[in-house]
Amino acid sequence: DAASGTAYEVFLSFRGPDNRSGFTDVLYHGLADAGIRVFRDDEEIRVGDEIDWEILTAIDSVQICIPIFSKSYASSKWCLRELAAMVESKVKSGAEETILPIFYDVEPRDVRLETPLYRDALVEHKQSLGSDKVKAWEDALREVGLLRDGRWDLA
DSSP states (O other), X not given: OOOTTOOOSEEEEEOHHHHIIIIIHHHHHXXXXXXXXXXXXOGGGOOSSSOXXXXXXXXXXXXXXXXXXXXXXXXXXXHHHHHHHHHHHXXXXXXXXXXXXXXESSOHHHHTTOSHHHHHHHHHHHHHHOHHHHHHHXXXXXXXXXXXXXXEEEO
């Protein structure tokens, strides 16, 4: 979905097994059909542990980032890396970039780490990656979980 040389307007971050062929697909095609240039990564083609340059470029260049929080979003290191990059990009842009979270079968309190759902996933990441790396992910989850304007709850 990421055509080279294309300037994107929207970045979608999602956990593929949770909603790629359902909600995310419908959202992507709805936006694209409306003429909006959308970056939707194909996570199956990733190799290695570092966030891809193309993903970082897309996140930095868009006007709107849409993380689609789902049951296993926090179990994905890639999703958490993307989310942390979104928050960092928003800070760098002076808040010109907008983050519009969608809560797909989860609650904002799950994302803010107030329940075991995401908290347990982060404990597992800490065991394999260490606390320092995971701290930025925790901060990003809490910050985006607090966003009120423009959020959608899909339960």
